[in-house]
Amino acid sequence: MESVAQILPILENLQTSMSMIEERVTSFVPRKHITDTVKQRHISVVVTLGCKCPCCGTTQIVDELGNVLDAEFDHFYSRERRDYVDTWLICRECHLNMKERSEYLPEFQVYQRRAKNIDNGQMTFGF
Numbered sequence: 812m813e814s815v816a817q818i819l820p821i822l823e824n825l826q827t828s829m830s831m832i833e834e835r836v837t838s839f840v841p842r843k844h845i846t847d848t849v850k851q852r853h854i855s856v857v858v859t860l861g862c863k864c865p866c867c868g869t870t871q872i873v874d875e876l877g878n879v880l881d882a883e884f885d886h887f888y889s890r891e892r893r894d895y896v897d898t899w900l901i902c903r904e905c906h907l908n909m910k911e912r913s914e915y916l917p918e919f920q921v922y923q924r925r926a927k928n929i930d931n932g933q934m935t936f937g938f
């Protein structure tokens with residue numbers, strides 16, 4: 812019987828292979844542009860939450876007037892899912908460094924929950 816130490820590298824190789832396959836499949840799916848309405852909702856939410864990137868929480872990504880600074884709209888789940896609940900506005904650095912998306916799922920889910928609360932009137936807008 813093989814030990815965990817022997818199986819671990821095999822599992823890591825499998826994970827790498829799965830990521831490569833996923834990347835390849837994704838490359839065949841056409842990218843759907845995020846609509847201006849969805850973008851505007853994200854901007855409003857970010858302003859309400861203090862103008863910072865919801866991913867790192869440190870970089871200012873919009874000004875108090877709602878102008879987008881050094882930030883990008885991200886299709887969190889996949890390039891063909893462009894709804895409000897599937898996207899967010901994050902700083903360019905976070906976007907560039909985002910390799911394994913599952914690692915950022917907690918931040919994305921917190922952002923979506925806060926956005927939903929704002930939409931339900933449980934928080935007031937900052938401007």
Ligand SMILES: [Zn+2]
Pocket residue numbers: 864865866867868869870901902903904905906
């Ligand atoms: Zn960031």
